[in-house]
Amino acid sequence: MIQAEGIKKSYNELHVLKEINLHIREKEIVSIVGASGAGKSTLLHILGTLDKADSGKVVIGGEDITKLSHKKLASFRNKNIGFVFQQHHLLPEFSALENICMPAFIAGISQNESEKKAMKLLEMMNLTDRASHRPSELSGGEQQRTAVARALINQPKVVFADEPSGNLDSASAQSLHKLFFDLRSELGQTFVIVTHNVQLADMADRKLTMKDGIIV
Numbered sequence: 001m002i003q004a005e006g007i008k009k010s011y012n013e014l015h016v017l018k019e020i021n022l023h024i025r026e027k028e029i030v031s032i033v034g035a036s037g038a039g040k041s042t043l044l045h046i047l048g049t050l051d052k053a054d055s056g057k058v059v060i061g062g063e064d065i066t067k068l069s070h071k072k073l074a075s076f077r078n079k080n081i082g083f084v085f086q087q088h089h090l091l092p093e094f095s096a097l098e099n100i101c102m103p104a105f106i107a108g109i110s111q112n113e114s115e116k117k118a119m120k121l122l123e124m125m126n127l128t129d130r131a132s133h134r135p136s137e138l139s140g141g142e143q144q145r146t147a148v149a150r151a152l153i154n155q156p157k158v159v160f161a162d163e164p165s166g167n168l169d170s171a172s173a174q175s176l177h178k179l180f181f182d183l184r185s186e187l188g189q190t191f192v193i194v195t196h197n198v199q200l201a202d203m204a205d206r207k208l209t210m211k212d213g214i215i216v
Contacts, residue, residue, distance in 0.1 A: 001026040001158060001190045002047060006056035009042055016042045017053070018213040026157075029184055029191040031201040034210035040194045041162055043210070047192060048160040049077045061157050078107050082151030082189075086163035088143045090135040090150075096142075097122065097131040100150045107154055114153070121149035124186070125179070141172030148179065152187065159183075161193040165200060177203060 007020035016039045024030050032040045045051040047058055049065055057066045061080060068076060082103075090099045097118050104114035122128050125145040135143055144164065151159055161180075165173035177200045180191055193200065201207050209216050 001028070001061060002192070003059040004047060004056065007043070007046060007053045007058070008055045009039075009046065009051070009053050016213055017046070020056070020213075020215060022047075022208075022215065024190060024192060027184060027188050027190055028206065029180065029193070029204045031204035031207045032192065032194045032210060033196070033201045033207060038210040039213040040210050044160050044162055044192065044194050048081055048083060048158075049073055050083075078103060079154055080157045082154070082156040082159040084144070084148055084151050084159060084161040084164045086166040088135070088147040090143055090146060092135050095132050095134055096127060096138065096146045099135070099146060100153055102153075103150060104153045109154075117153055118149065121152055124183075125149050139172070140168055141175060144168060144172070144176055145179065148176070148183075152183070152189070155187070156189065158190045158192065161191065161195075163195055164193065165195070165197055173197060174199070 002022070002024040004020055004022040007017055009017040020043060032043065034040050042051065046053050057064055059065070063076065065073060065076060097115065100118040100121060101114040104117060119131065122131050125148065127142060127145055130138060130142055138146065165176050168176060181203070183189055184191060193204065195201050
C-alpha cells in the first residue's frame with residue numbers, strides 16, 4: 001500500500017530524516033515510536049503528502065505521489081488519505097455532522113450524499129445523538145471520534161494519525177485505540193500511527209522505532 005524509498009529531509013543543517021526505506025502492506029496497522037525529535041512526525045507528514053522530502057520517492061496505492069503536481073496532489077490527498085491529529089482541528093462554528101461532511105463537500109459530493117455517509121459514520125462512532133452539537137458541546141473523546149469520522153468520510157485508503165490519543169484521558173484513549181482496529185476490520189483501512197502511548201504502539205501489527213532520523 002505504501003512504499004517509501006530513500007527518503008531524506010533536512011532543515012538547514014539539521015538532518016531530520018536520513019535515507020528512510022519503508023513498506024507498509026494494505027490493511028496493516030503500523031505504529032511509529034521514538035523520542036521527541038527522532039523524525040516521526042516529519043516522516044508521517046511526508047508519507048501523508050503534507051510535506052515533501054528533499055530526495056526519495058513515496059508510492060501510495062501504486063501512485064508515485066512525488067511526481068504529482070500541486071493540484072493533482074491535493075486531489076489525491078482528499079480522495080485517498082485521512083488524517084487524525086492530537087489537536088482535532090474541528091471548526092467551532094459547525095456541528096459534528098457538518099465537520100465530518102467537509103472533506104466530502106471538497107470532493108464534490110452532494111450535500112445529501114455527504115450527510116448520509118456522515119450519519120453512518122456517526123452511528124459507527126456511537127455519536128448519532130451528538131450530530132447537531134458543536135465541538136464546544138462535545139467531550140474530548142467525542143471530539144476526537146468526530147475527527148476520526150471526518151478522516152473516513154471519503155473512504156481513504158490510508159489513515160495517518162499523529163499522537164491521536166495524546167490529549168485524551170486513559171478511558172477515552174483506550175476507546176479510541178480499539179476503534180482503530182474495529183475500523184480496520186469493518187472498512188479495511190491501512191493505519192500509520194505516530195504515538196508515545198505504549199499500549200497503542202504495542203497493539204499495532206508492527207511497531208517501528210525511530211532514532212536520529214532512521215528506523216532502527
